[in-house]
Amino acid sequence: MGVLSARSYVDDRPADGVFRVHRDVYSDPELFELEMKYIFERTWNFLTVETQIAKPNDYITTFIGRTPVVVMRDAKGNIGAFLNSCRHKGATVCRFEKGNAKFHVCLYHGWAYDASGKNVSIKQRESADYPAAFDAENHDLIPIAKLASYKGLIFGSLSPDVPPLEEHLGDLKFFIDLHMEQGAQGMEIIPGRVAYTYRGNWKMQLENGQDPYHVDTAHGSFMAIAERRRKGQGNTAAQEQDWQKRNNVQIGAYEFPHGHTSVWHDVAEPERRAVYASLDEIKSRVGPLKAEWMVRMRNAVFFPNLQIADQIVPILRTFRPISVGVTELRSNVIGPIGEAPEKRAARLRQFEDFVNPGGYATPDDITVFADCQVGFGATGVDFLQGYSRGIGASQQGANEEAIEAGLHPVSSVKGHRTQNTETGTHAPFREWVRLMEAGMAGRKAYP
Ligand code: FES
Ligand SMILES: [Fe+2]
Structure with missing residues (x-):
């Protein structure tokens, strides 16, 4: 049928409370070609x-x-x-x-x-x-x-027509700082990495990091394992949060310019966070505000290709689009330079336990990505409905937490954990439309 205008794939009407995405954005090979040209090849x-x-x-x-x-x-x-x-x-x-x-x-x-x-x-x-x-x-x-580079993270662009990196990162710098300032001597990628492909579009992983709603269903078996561990069976050394207590905290999301985004939530058991033992040292170095934010669970996305997540331990995951329905993920865990061997070992065990194909969570995610990709083959349906949770709690600009942290998001959402906001997906899709429209119209990506 040929590609339509970029705007026609994302039904974005904030005044009417509508945000829907057409399934073709995940499955149309022609759109995929345009994404490579107008998104990946024209931005950082x-x-x-x-x-x-x-x-x-x-x-x-x-x-x-x-x-x-x-x-x-x-x-x-x-x-x-x-x-x-x-x-x-x-x-x-x-x-x-x-x-x-x-x-x-x-x-x-x-x-x-x-x-x-x-x-x-x-x-x-x-x-x-x-x-x-x-x-x-x-x-x-x-x-x-x-x-x-910013804080040790190296970025590149194939196009010279991009804003200076720090301007482009904007307030996402705060979330990079929360990752990269955890160690007194800096942070490093722990040697070794995990790479795998999944049968799904690259945006499925990008969105999954902004999707707290899937956790108790897609990862139900992991939650059952965590529950058994808390009763003293299996790998009792694993330090996951109590998933029931975890449901009684606040959740929030920020939309930033240039497609960057972050979902976060408070934790019920801060002492179970890897960063907790070093908190006094961290506070004295970066101040109490950033230290408190490091304890929060965070999942930020640098659009288009990096997930900066700290759910269990801080990780960096890169998406590499291979074709419209196949994506490679490279997953790295980071840790403080000079970390004590037993802490380093515990960090690695946590990393292996949850994420990656050998962990308990990633197989769930990549299975449902493949299910979605098959489901996109269904004809007679157009727009997906998975972007609306939390819109009713969305406010323009910064909310209380953002103001306190000195952040200037485009919009903020906050609510009870079970609100499970889906608004973290809006910023990437708005930037998707902007860059695709500019490319299709022959305009520069950054006027
Ligand atoms: S030497 Fe590199 S392609 Fe021939
Ligand atoms: Fe997941």
């Missing part, structure tokens, strides 16, 4: 964390949408990010996810690049009878248009 994307490339010649490979990217620290310690594609015939030059190499030699015909992206060898150049025009060309890896 999260790439990696500086501690992942701590030493000279360290590198990590990732993607911006479907564009392979390598982020490298050169011999002098400077960070660069390049298209991971050989200038000769386009093969990926760095074939591993992470490593340390002074030189990257392309497997196909042996062209070589150093850690600053400079071409240092073209095999058999002397005997090639290359024309002068070839010699005049630049053969280095192509740097991406923009690269910047």
